[in-house]
Amino acid sequence: MSAERGAGAYLGTKVLLDREEGGPAGYYALLSDALRDELIGLGLITAAQVRREVERLEAPGIHLGARIVARAWMDPEYKALLLENGSEAAERLGIKVGEAQLVVVENTPRVHNLITCTLCSCYPRSILGQPPAWYRNKVYRARSVSEPRKVLEEFGTHLPADIVIHVRDSNADMRWMVLPRRPDGTSDWSEERLQGLVTRDSLIGIAEALQP
Amino acid sequence: MAQRGYHDIGGAPAGRFLPTDEPWHFWEKQSEAIRNLLGEGARRMASLDEIRRGFETMGEDLYGQLTFYERRLEALVRILEEKGIVSRADLEARVVAMRERESG
Numbered sequence: 001m002s003a004e005r006g007a008g009a010y011l012g013t014k015v016l017l018d019r020e021e022g023g024p025a026g027y028y029a030l031l032s033d034a035l036r037d038e039l040i041g042l043g044l045i046t047a048a049q050v051r052r053e054v055e056r057l058e059a060p061g062i063h064l065g066a067r068i069v070a071r072a073w074m075d076p077e078y079k080a081l082l083l084e085n086g087s088e089a090a091e092r093l094g095i096k097v098g099e100a101q102l103v104v105v106e107n108t109p110r111v112h113n114l115i116t117c118t119l120c121s122c123y124p125r126s127i128l129g130q131p132p133a134w135y136r137n138k139v140y141r142a143r144s145v146s147e148p149r150k151v152l153e154e155f156g157t158h159l160p161a162d163i164v165i166h167v168r169d170s171n172a173d174m175r176w177m178v179l180p181r182r183p184d185g186t187s188d189w190s191e192e193r194l195q196g197l198v199t200r201d202s203l204i205g206i207a208e209a210l211q212p
Numbered sequence: 213m214a215q216r217g218y219h220d221i222g223g224a225p226a227g228r229f230l231p232t233d234e235p236w237h238f239w240e241k242q243s244e245a246i247r248n249l250l251g252e253g254a255r256r257m258a259s260l261d262e263i264r265r266g267f268e269t270m271g272e273d274l275y276g277q278l279t280f281y282e283r284r285l286e287a288l289v290r291i292l293e294e295k296g297i298v299s300r301a302d303l304e305a306r307v308v309a310m311r312e313r314e315s316g
Contacts, residue, residue, distance in 0.1 A: 028282045028285050028286070031303060031307055034310065035298065038302060039246065044297070058241065119220060120267070121280060134231045136280045137232070138224075142222065169222065
């Protein structure tokens with residue numbers, strides 16, 4: 001167990017945290033092990049199940065989102081299905097979406113979509129993996145809905161004034177993902193090559209797809 | 213009008229946006245894995261909605277002190293204790309024993 005968190009102590013209803021660097025393993029790191037051992041002892045889970053589930057959590061990534069987007073750029077029928085039922089479209093490519101519904105929204109020359117979760121940090125984890133820390137932080141959660149254009153600019157994305165921004169607020173049952181615009185000059189590209197233009201930030205709507 | 217919860221910060225004033233990221237630690241993956249295992253069809257012991265209720269009722273002080281994954285684990289433990297599946301005291305005893313082994 002590493003010393004990524006300072007020591008902490010649970011005192012009745014209060015958790016006290018000492019965030020000093022280099023201290024013993026953090027309270028929550030130990031609590032995570034304690035809960036695992038307790039639930040194994042109760043026969044509710046097994047060590048092998050935990051290990052497999054950790055592996056499963058590590059498996060998704062941007063490449064899955066890139067596969068979905070590149071297929072939609074190539075195949076209009078697939079794109080229609082994707083916009084109609086995101087979870088079903090993902091599963092058609094063998095990508096299993098977890099307990100929440102996947103809803104995919106399309107960027108067009110007139111509309112740009114931005115994904116956020118103001119209440120916590122809901123995100124299409126079963127496709128993209130874990131959200132970046134900034135997505136979970138207060139600043140993004142608070143400001144993405146009130147001044148999205150400014151937040152985008154701070155991220156280096158400058159949208160023309162005539163493009164409307166739709167901010168999509170996720171929740172525990174519904175996860176949004178953006179279908180970015182296919183960059184110009186790629187009409188003769190293969191699906192595999194197109195995948196290389198799809199970035200995580202373009203799937204959240206914080207940026208556009210890479211230009212060739 | 214319903215009072216706004218401390219987790220409900222959409223539109224609240226906040227500082228400049230800084231695109232940062234952090235490593236994803238093993239204990240964080242492990243507690244997410246445990247939640248997933250308990251939440252799935254057969255066991256149904258801790259749904260995502262319950263985890264959300266957990267961190268929306270732990271109090272603003274604690275919510276504000278904890279990181280994202282600490283908050284989720286704290287909420288999970290509270291939900292499991294509420295249902296009588298685990299006891300906090302038993303978990304604390306394990307934490308104390310681990311600390312002793314670590315320093316011993």
